[in-house]
Amino acid sequence: MSKLTIALDIMGGDHGPPVILSAAVKAIELHPDVHFLLCGDQAVISPAIQNLTASQRSRVTVSHCDQVVEMGEAPTSALRNKKRSSMRRVIEYVQSNEADACVSAGNTGALLTLSFYLLKTLSGIDRPALISMMPTASHHNVFLLDLGANVNCTPEILFQYGVMGSVLAQEAAGIPSPRVALLNVGEEDIKGNAYVKLADQLFKDAPGINYIGYVEGDDIFTDKADVVVTDGFTGNVALKSSEGLAKLVINEVKRQSQKNFYTRLMAKIAFPLLKSIYNSVNPDQYNGASLIGLRGIVIKSHGNASKDAFYYAIVQAMKEAKMRVPDKIKTKIETVLLEQL
Amino acid sequence: MSKLTIALDIMGGDHGPPVILSAAVKAIELHPDVHFLLCGDQAVISPAIQNLTASQRSRVTVSHCDQVVEMGEAPTSALRNKKRSSMRRVIEYVQSNEADACVSAGNTGALLTLSFYLLKTLSGIDRPALISMMPTASHHNVFLLDLGANVNCTPEILFQYGVMGSVLAQEAAGIPSPRVALLNVGEEDIKGNAYVKLADQLFKDAPGINYIGYVEGDDIFTDKADVVVTDGFTGNVALKSSEGLAKLVINEVKRQSQKNFYTRLMAKIAFPLLKSIYNSVNPDQYNGASLIGLRGIVIKSHGNASKDAFYYAIVQAMKEAKMRVPDKIKTKIETVLLEQL
Secondary structure, three states: OEEEEEEEEOOOOOHOOOHHHHHHHHHHHHOOOEEEEEEEOOOHHHHHHOOOHHHHHOEEEEEOOOOOOOOOOOOOHHHHOOOOOOOOHHHHHOOOOOEEEEEOOOOHHHHHHHHHHOOOOOOOOOOEEEEEEEEOOOOEEEEEEOOOOOOOOOHHHHHHHHHHHHHHHHHOOOOOOOOOEOOOOEEEEEEOOOHHHHHHHHHHOOOOOOHHHEOHHHHHHHHOOOOOEOOOHHHHHHHHHHHHHHHHHHHHHHHOOOHHHHHHHHHHHHHHHHHHHHHHHHHHHHOEEEEEOOOOEEEOOOOOHHHHHHHHHHHHHHHHHOOHHHHHHHHHHHHHHHHOO | OOEEEEEEEEOOOOOOOOHHHHHHHHHHHHHHOOOEEEEEEEHHHHHOOOOHHHHHOOOOOEEEEEEEOOOOOOEEEHHHOOOHHHHHHHHHHHHHHHHHEEOOOHHHHHHHHHHHHHHHHHOOOOOOOOOOOEEEEOOOOOEEEEOOOOOOOOHHHHHHHHHHHHHHHHHHHOOOOOOOEOOOOOOOOOOOOOHHHHHHHHHHHHOOOOOOEEEEEHHHHHHOOEEEEHHHHHHHHHHHHHHHHHHHHHHHHHHHHHHHHHHHHHHHHOOOHHHHHEEEHHHHHHHHHEEOOOOOOOOOOOOOOOOOHHHHHHHHHHHHHHOOOHHHHHHHHHHHHHHHH
């Protein structure tokens, strides 16, 4: 493949095709070296791309799909009954190497199941993980995984997650030797459950990983580590509870600002300040969780992603495709496993 | 006992006795019907209480302790080697019924171990839990447990936590029929690990509990539930990761405000607005985690509590003592267990 090809699931997401299509059009306009496979209802896609120039249009292929995986649909139903869905189609393009990566804002469980079934994990990896960036106090980003792909993690799986996270931090964020930490309820060696303690030992025995030990929940945001590893249950709760608090702050700013004439005036004067605070916690810019550990690149956008948020997810897909992240994970896991022999 | 007696560990906490003593003096001044047992180094306590009036002084007993449990000390060491410590002393006062409740800002692990060892759990309760209030969007509070007392929770323990949380929400927050929810990675029935699913069934079978099903991490802050139940590992991570994000926001406000002349001016003008945003997420007002499920009331203050934060923890202790929370938990758990027969 001389140029990148990204497959986009136009039908997924809470806001429907229009938001995703406008993000796709933005990506088509801003990335002249990338080809896009737009998968979904042709009748919806065609009008959205009619204003593209001839050269832009030449980089777009519309792949009509007459099925949609619904947001509340059971993953098994998506697997069995939605063989012509836009979600399945984008993954099939990755499977057949016609696309270098795919992006969907649809049903997370279905995307996980379809990706796992069609793409399979890399050798040495037992289970894929969902990984995403989070903000830190020093304006570096931290990668947190697993965000919910796998709620029951053995120590070996946690270890594999650390290796994968380390590769992604290195390739997608350019960190030379990413600091990998295990999420725990205290930093002392005696803390934690049995799985975490066993995973700690696996990391300590692995020379190829820059393992820094345990961190606690609040350390996710203090730039102590570049990669924070935990099971999918805890990671999902950490992600969502911090997002919940961010939303609480944003709503409180709105509520307090609207209280009376003086607060509205204050908010107007301090708007740039409030805006930059908002931006520091705005989850949009961290949109695009990668489903890693598979033989292909799958990016999961937030279901309620805005145009810009979905665009960030497309950019994340292009970045990982350019860096050939799955190949790098494969090489790294082989090296680490060989070193342990 | 005609009036309340609260035992305070003066020596615990990151800031040392002065902060805790000033909170104690505030409590002595504001609560004329409460007796205080101040446990710690007499030489440090005496000067701090010399300005009290004779009547205030008559409600204070100084209990000299020549040992201190250190913040980093192993719980087993505190149990074996610190039999004359201020932390152990306050719990012993509760054990002997000389105090109705105790408060410490010291080493959490040691406080858990000493309390468990000296007070024992109520009949029907396998393990104590740490529970605390968190803010919500509608300005009601939500109780979250377990915050780290017990990282390995069976479905039965999760169920007992729900019963205890329900009693605390009713007695300490005055909610008539508290909505109890289980923390999970999705709201659908198929989601979650085996323990959570089994606990869900236990709750569904218990008619005395207003169980509303699963909630996700972000729902902690949306006032969907009055009590959110999870294991100590996940609860600790949820608490600390949301605190971490709150700190990130507060630091970002400070950093952005100090950027240049205009932002400093903006921050000055919008100070009341920024202050009220800060207050909405300021963890101080939620200080005072209760260690529930024991035959006595033990309140754990944040180690780095300010004077006001420690004062809130004392108020929490008085509230639970007045409502006789352990008796209420005992009655409730007996009723629920009987109903299940």
